[in-house]
Amino acid sequence: MKVIRDPVHDYIELDELALALIDSPEIQRLRRIKQLGFSNLVYPGANHTRFEHSLGVYHLARFLVKQVDEPGQKELLAAALLHDIGHGPFSHASEELIERYTRKSHIHVEELLKQGVISDVLKDYSLSASSIAKHIRGETHPGQIINSEIDVDRMDYLVRDAHYTGVAFGLIDHVRLIHELMFNENKLVLNIRGLQAAESLLVSRFLMHPTVYFHHVSRIAESMCAHAAEYIIEDEGLKPQVFRRMDDITFIMEMKNAGGYPAEISKRLDERRLFKRALYTGFDSLNVDVLKLRNNLKRIEKEIAESAGVATEYVIVDIPEKPHIPEMKAQVLANGNMILLDRASNLVASLEKAQLDNWRLGVYTPKEYRDIVGDAAKAFFEVKKDTKQFKLTDI
Amino acid sequence: MKVIRDPVHDYIELDELALALIDSPEIQRLRRIKQLGFSNLVYPGANHTRFEHSLGVYHLARFLVKQVDEPGQKELLAAALLHDIGHGPFSHASEELIERYTRKSHIHVEELLKQGVISDVLKDYSLSASSIAKHIRGETHPGQIINSEIDVDRMDYLVRDAHYTGVAFGLIDHVRLIHELMFNENKLVLNIRGLQAAESLLVSRFLMHPTVYFHHVSRIAESMCAHAAEYIIEDEGLKPQVFRRMDDITFIMEMKNAGGYPAEISKRLDERRLFKRALYTGFDSLNVDVLKLRNNLKRIEKEIAESAGVATEYVIVDIPEKPHIPEMKAQVLANGNMILLDRASNLVASLEKAQLDNWRLGVYTPKEYRDIVGDAAKAFFEVKKDTKQFKLTDI
Amino acid sequence: MKVIRDPVHDYIELDELALALIDSPEIQRLRRIKQLGFSNLVYPGANHTRFEHSLGVYHLARFLVKQVDEPGQKELLAAALLHDIGHGPFSHASEELIERYTRKSHIHVEELLKQGVISDVLKDYSLSASSIAKHIRGETHPGQIINSEIDVDRMDYLVRDAHYTGVAFGLIDHVRLIHELMFNENKLVLNIRGLQAAESLLVSRFLMHPTVYFHHVSRIAESMCAHAAEYIIEDEGLKPQVFRRMDDITFIMEMKNAGGYPAEISKRLDERRLFKRALYTGFDSLNVDVLKLRNNLKRIEKEIAESAGVATEYVIVDIPEKPHIPEMKAQVLANGNMILLDRASNLVASLEKAQLDNWRLGVYTPKEYRDIVGDAAKAFFEVKKDTKQFKLTDI
Amino acid sequence: MKVIRDPVHDYIELDELALALIDSPEIQRLRRIKQLGFSNLVYPGANHTRFEHSLGVYHLARFLVKQVDEPGQKELLAAALLHDIGHGPFSHASEELIERYTRKSHIHVEELLKQGVISDVLKDYSLSASSIAKHIRGETHPGQIINSEIDVDRMDYLVRDAHYTGVAFGLIDHVRLIHELMFNENKLVLNIRGLQAAESLLVSRFLMHPTVYFHHVSRIAESMCAHAAEYIIEDEGLKPQVFRRMDDITFIMEMKNAGGYPAEISKRLDERRLFKRALYTGFDSLNVDVLKLRNNLKRIEKEIAESAGVATEYVIVDIPEKPHIPEMKAQVLANGNMILLDRASNLVASLEKAQLDNWRLGVYTPKEYRDIVGDAAKAFFEVKKDTKQFKLTDI
Secondary structure (H helix, E strand, C coil), X not given: CEEEEXXXXXXXXXXXXXXXXXXXXXXXXXXXXXXXXXXXHCCCCCCCEHHHHHHXXXXXXXXHHHXXXXXXXXXXXXXXXXXXXXXXXXXXXXXXXHHHHHCCCCCCCHHHHCCHHHHHHHHHCCCCHHHHHHHHCCCCCHHHHCCCCCCHHHHHHHHHHHHHHCCCCCCCCHHXXXXXXXXXXXEEEEEHHHHHHHHHHHHHHHHHHHHHHCCHHHHHHHHHHHHHHHHHHHHHCCCHHHHHCCCHHHHHHHHHHHCHHHHHHHHHHHCCCCCEEEEEECHHHECCCHHHHHHHHHHHHHHHHHHHCCCHHHCEEECCCCCCCHHHHCEEEECCEEEEHHHHCHHHHHHHHHHHCCCCEEEEECHHHHHHHHHHHHHHCCEXXXXXXXXXXXX | CEEXXXXXXXXXXXXXXXXXXXXCHHHHXXXXXXXXXXXXXCCCCCCCEHHHXXXXXXXXXXXXXXXXXXXXXXXXXXXXXXXXXXXXXXXXXXXXXXXXXXXXXXXXXXXXXXXXXXHHHHHHCCCCHHHHHHHHCCCCCHHHXXXXXXXXXXXXXXXXXXXXXXXXXXXXXXXXXXXXXXEEXXXXXXXXXXXXXXXXXXXXXXXXXXXXXXXXXXXXXXXXXXXXXXXXHHHHCCCHHHHHCCCHHHHHHHHHHXXXXXXXXXXXXXXXXXCEEEEEECHHHECCCHHHHHHHHHHHHHHHHHHHCCCHHHCEEECCCXXXXXXXXXXXXXXXXXXXXXXXXXXXXXXXXXXXXCCCEEEEECHHHHHHHHHHXXXXXXXXXXXXXXXXXXX | CEEEEECCCEEEEECHHHHHHHCCHHHHHHHHCECCCCHHHCCXXXXXXXXXXXXXXHHHHHHHHHHHCCCCHHHHHHHHHHCCCCCCCCHHHHHHHHHHHHCCCCCCCHHHHCCHHHHHHHHHCCCCHHHHHHXXXXXXXXXXXXXXXXXXXXXXXXHHHHHHHCCCCCCCCHHHHHHCEEEECCEEEEEHHHHXXXXXXXXXXXXXXXXXXXXXXXXXXXXXHHHHHHHHHHHHCCCHHHHHCCCHHHHHHHHHHHCHXXXXXHHHHHHCCCCEEEEEECHHHECCCHHHHHHHHHHHHHHHHHHHCCXXXXXXXXXXXXXXXXXXXXXXXXXXXXXXHHHHCHHHHHHHHHHHCCCCEEEEECHHHHHHHHHHHHHHCCECCCCCCCCCCCC | CEEEEECCCEEEXXXXXXXXXXXXXXXXXXXXXXXXXXXXXXXXXXXXXXXXHHHHHHHHHHHHHHHHCCCCHHHHHHHHHHCCXXXXXXXXXXXXXXXXXXXXXCCCCHHHHCCHHHXXXXXXXXXXHHHHHXXXXXXXXXXXXXXXXXXXXXXXXXXXXXXXXXXXXXXXXXXXXXXXXXXXXXXXXXXXXXXHHHHHHHHHHHHHHHHHHCCHHHHHHHHHHHHHHHHHHHHHCCCHHHHHCCCHHXXXXXXXXXXXXXXXHHHHHHHCXXXXXXXXXXXXXXXXXXXXXXXXXXXXXXXXXXXXXXXXXXXXXXXXXXXCCHHHHCEEEEXXXXXXXXXXXXXXXXXXXXXXXXCCEEEEEXXXXXHHHHHHHHHHCCECCCCCCCXXXXX
């Protein structure tokens, strides 16, 4: 047993298997992938990495595994440690792009488990790469511990992201939550006594969304980064599979070396000269069914750019998915019956609707094009005249 | 300027006026009144007092006063420091009783400001006791800072109560909240940019209710204490006005010296041999309109006791008020318009309904009478047969 | 297993034996004994009790017991939970007095273990009261865990006292310390890898002494309390054995009921009208060998009072013991050899000498007698004329 | 005024001047320089940057400036914000090398203040670049606030480094420290009432040294990085002035692009395949006067490498400076007299000697050469046979 200092969980104990896996280049790479992409442009403390988050998930999984006392613990704990090795550079900033080009999300890691050091370690311990991959995809019964409605992944990241941003919303009672989770008919369920702890987790996530995860500054920087990546893939021939395995540093190199638009974006990110909001508005102000347009972003950007008379790559249209809260469908065990969390709690039931309040369509462009792109975008999205839009001054 | 260490706000600066007021017996008495009555029977760390809470409210009021830049600051800061001197022993445990007998709640303190050391200090600084009393009752424009929908009183107590209980729900961004409060047309309003901070405050309060403020163990101990007090007032001739000015220690002495029932209750509280829940149920299980019965508790207790064949003083009926959330009606300033907080936030709008989930009718009695009193109570309140009640085992 | 929220250790798990012991009046009494006596007069947050400290010591003992894997764990854990039941009212404030009259310190609790609920519980679990008593006195090999040079008792109280006072000096790495402790030849020893953690513990204790434990305001209030107690014992016939079993509240009642001097002291403590420092000085300023006078305090107070012309009970002479640091003699295991901690660390070696800097002789008296008693005290103790004394204004 | 969230100081307020300076590429670059170089290889949370530290120093300087009420505050606050722009990649890892080649340490930043955005901003506000440069070098009277024996620079970094490493040693009472600092005869001095706070700062620094700043793993990684940089400068013609202005990312690119030895080092750092300790020992075991050899490291490495039969670049000799503690000479004001801190405190006086306990000579080499390089190094440094060396297994 070795212990490692962690600012969130104090100490994390690692056994030999964990230490062997951590020594792999795949996990070491996570040291160079920021957990929150470009959120450090808003919250200067948010430089934490997928590496420490992975240790944290492993740590909480150990507690929960011990609590529910399931067989096959070694594979599950390996899955906890490895669950994020599929992330691309800057985490979520590259996610949509990678999915679009490779049809793989960050939870599809089976091939990575079957090669190199990880494969060797798994063989040494007679563990199955396929099983671990299934755990990571949440397709198995014990896999619910790390990937389901209420899992240790989000317990760790909510607390950790709050800790490093310094935001006051992430205090979750994970000890109580873990204490009240159990398996019932192959389903990970929450004892009703843990209801307040679960409510607290969901509210915390709800509050973190507009404040951190969807803060417009991070969202703009991430969109800029994704646009640069797409440019390099399309115009410079970077293979999406190679892009997916880069880390933050090697991708920044790639942008700088590419010259042109990607290098400009990199310099802008370095000097925090970001695109600005030309349009930023909620569902209420829109006459078009905006969610249907999510598959045609490139075309829309082109149309708005042409209408405004600026080059296409200087118009970024950002239409987030309609928010949904999978945790609402977590199972709660009350007086021997299983009910859904949003049935057990009126508070939880209200969160999905409340979340719509925070959804924003954004159109981003360099400062100097703000007005012309703003007008073109308002026309395109048929923004209602009489509704108040959010002020475009940065908070 | 003197600085005092505070575990919640780190350091609190006190000027000469504050120091002079603190030296009064009225404020020193608050050192001997626990902020959370008997919550330390559930949360062993909850031994904090009204004294330190008063310093904390003063501290936050200073920040807010500086921020809104209003005249008459000295009187307001005095009000912040003095706002809780009207509390009786064990804070809320004695509150209903005192109001019933004296028609005064803890915010009616004008007479206390017009006598003794406080009166002398106020005269020295040419401050008006009447104005301060009005501030404390929240009847003035600046008084909203310490007593209104979103005031520094609840900012301090939520954080402080969470800190000392160790509960994970009280992390409030009071810096942001204070930063976004301002006066608009004589009304303390919140800039929309502080919306998440306000949501967080309300959710925190929502979660603290069942977990701390209405935890059945504290609720039982407080009811026992109030019954002993009523017994002493009725049978031993203790004057309600004298009771109101006691502190925790002198009231415990009073119970012990009284002998009989009050002494028994005191011994039970000392040894944590509390009454148990004979009935504990939400609105859904009740066929009677229970809130209408709140004024006849004595009669109900008598009826249930007689029906069960136990002495009246061993049956305690606890019907809390219907929960309401005054903060919902706080004013929010968005794009130049004032709207109510529950209009600005779907989350807030849902809290009042959600709060009903946590309301409980309780009937408490010594362990040995649990079954007979439980049956009598169920009959009296027409508890529906087919609805599940909450398990009566202590959490 | 039941879990209890603790602000210091987050959660404390209690098994059935622990729960049964906690239900005894002896442990419940500790809820009414403040851990730091009158330190709340300086640090308003310091209202924590021996009860929560006892839970904390039990919690850390569980970790250490698991780590060193010794037999007889149940008795040791019982001892951890019970180790402070021998304390008198206001903890250390009553300690010297009780020892003087009863020849028993707070670690002599064998009789208390052999009666009432505790005795019943121990019998139910077939545990020996005598063994537990020996553990508490630190006379056994496993007893070193709770009472030796580096034990879980001081790990808990240093962190806890710092937490509640808000002082910045108590952050101790108890996880690392516990991780590096082991038994070697029946001696609890520290692996050299834990050296920095041990240094940190000692420095923390060193810094807590002048700032908290020997802060003059607490020291004055404690001396006043002890003088009132002695008065009641001598003049009112209170039996020392009865005094020893009181709690803070019943002793305050005793003072108030006694009238006269004790009631005056109680009122002064209530209103924070404390005696002041008439003399307050270190070793360097004294021409007499002051430590030799510790056994004649009553006579000295009388002499100074007569010389100053005030009543004896208004002169309090406070001569603390010469500071010593037992932790310095903890054993450290380095490269297979056992050495003493003060040999392994130059920092530790220097602390004992450094501690002398903070020692103070105090003579306390009501404000109005400060000058005359000060002069009499300076004459008595032959205070050097040319040395600078510490200013007598309160910090 | 804009407020920024900081995990250490909660909120940092920035005025217009600060915001303008922060927008410069020189300060934005600090976002890409890790505060603790490679300490994240030991403490996974230690990814914090010089950028947030600079904000923290500015924040504390504002408090201290307000407290001492000196003129010329704007220039001093600009200096606080800019004090670290002279750092090279990976902070201290590149420091010795840059000083050797450029004769400039990180506090020599005058040229940087006289060009680009910073120069423009300073002109806009009529501030003198030369004065600011002098403040940063600690050569002025107010400059002591950010660069002297007890300055806000170390107050921030000790707390911040402890926070992000998770180490328990960095809790410093900076509020008290700042409160007790004042100017006396143009010298920044500490009131004796802040003595314990100062002791705490020094002890914190003392404990952080072996645990964090001189942890052998960081020290090895930093030495490897410096050797790669020297190789690129010598063999690839990288100009030292250019190296000095790189950030962590661009220097990693430089290593990767250089191929050969630098690329190997970069890969080793990426995969955490570090050199190991072939020798690691304190002063006591050495017969040679090792500090005299500090200027001939290259020659020594060559000699040991030849004697062991390995290539020179695979032997790294690390001879840290003799530890000294400049804070010991801080001035303390006691009873109107100025004395040195190590005269006012026996604890402080002992720290310099104690610090020698933690000094280590290290010789590092790839795992496979450990034994042969170890033997050669022991011979070279005349390591005493009978003294015990520290075990070379990693903690």
